[in-house]
Amino acid sequence: MAQPSPTRGLGPDSRLAEAARRLVTSRLADVRHEEDALAHALSMDGVHDMRVAIRRLRAALRVFRGLGDLRPLETEVKRLQDALGEVRDLHVQADWLHEAAREGKASRRAGYHALSAHVTAPLPTKEKALRRALKRWERRTVPALLDAVKHLEGPGRYGGRRVRAQLRRRLRALDGLMADYAEAPDALIAHEMRKTVKKLRYEAEIFRPAMRRKMQALLEALVPLQELLGELHDADVRMGLLESQSAEGTEAPRTAARELLKRVREERAEHAAHTARELQRWHAEKLVRGLRHLLD
DSSP: OOOOOOOOSOOTTSBHHHHHHHHHHHHHHHHHHHHHHTSSOOOHHHHHHHHHHHHHHHHHHHHTGGGTTOHHHHHHHHHHHHHHHHHHHHHHHHHHHHHHHHHSOGGGHHHHHHHHHHHTTTHHHHHHHHHHHHHHIIIIIHHHHHHHHHTOOOOOBTTSHHHHHHHHHHHHHHHHHHHHHHHOOOHHHHHHHHHHHHHHHHHHHHTTTTSHHHHHHHHHHHHHHHHHHHHHHHHHHHHHHHHHHTTSSOHHHHHHHHHHHHHHHHHHHHHHHHHHHHHHHHHHTTHHHHHHHHTO
C-alpha cells in the first residue's frame, strides 16, 4: 500500500487549524496524483491506489470536521469512494477467478471462465458510473474542498489533549468490538472491526508528525490486524458470491462455483483461526489498554 505524502514542519505544538489546512491539502494532492493515473485506463492497481488515497482524505475531513463545514464535503468524497469500490470489487473477483482458472484442472477451465464472465458482466456499467463520478469530483468536489481548506479555523494544538481523546475513543470502540467477536465470531462483527481498524489506522497516520513514536507504536499494532481482517472479509465476500453463483446460470459455471466454494470455506476457516490467534494476543498483552495509556 502506498504511503501518504509526508507533511514536514509540523509538531505537537503546531496550531491545529494550520495542521488541518496542510494535511487536508496534502491528502487531496495524493488523490489528484492517483486521479491522473486513471485518466487513460481504469487499471486494477490504479483504482485501488486512488481508493486508498480517498480513504485517507476522508479520514482527514472526519478528524478536522470541527474546524469548518466539512461534513457535506466528506459525503461528496464518499460518493467517489463508493464508485471506486464497486469497480475495485469486481477487479478483485475477476483477478481471483482468473488465478483459480489458471491453477485448476484443464477440464474445468471453461466453467471457471464462464463463471468469471458472469461475475464481471456489470463491470462496463460500473466503470461508466466511475467515470461520471470522477467528472463530478473534478468539477465540483475539488474546487469546494480547496475553498473549504482556506477557511479552517479553531483552537487547539496538533498534539493536544482533544486529539488524543479522539484516538482513545476509537480504541474503546475497537475494544468493544473485539469483546463482541470473542463471544460471537460472526462476519458482521468482523467487518465492523475491520472498518474501525482502518479508520484508526488512517487517523493515526494523520497525527504521526505530532506524536511520531506513539503513532508508530499504534500503527505497528494495527497494520497486521487490518491485514488479517481484510483476508477474512475477502473470504466472506467470495463465499457469498459463490453461494449465489452456484444457484444460477448454466451447469458449467454452477459446477465451478460449487468447487470453488469448498476451497474458499477451507481458506476462510484458516483466516478465522489466524484472526482469533491475533485477537488472543491483543487480549493477553492488553494491547488496547496499553495503547490508550500511551495516548494519555
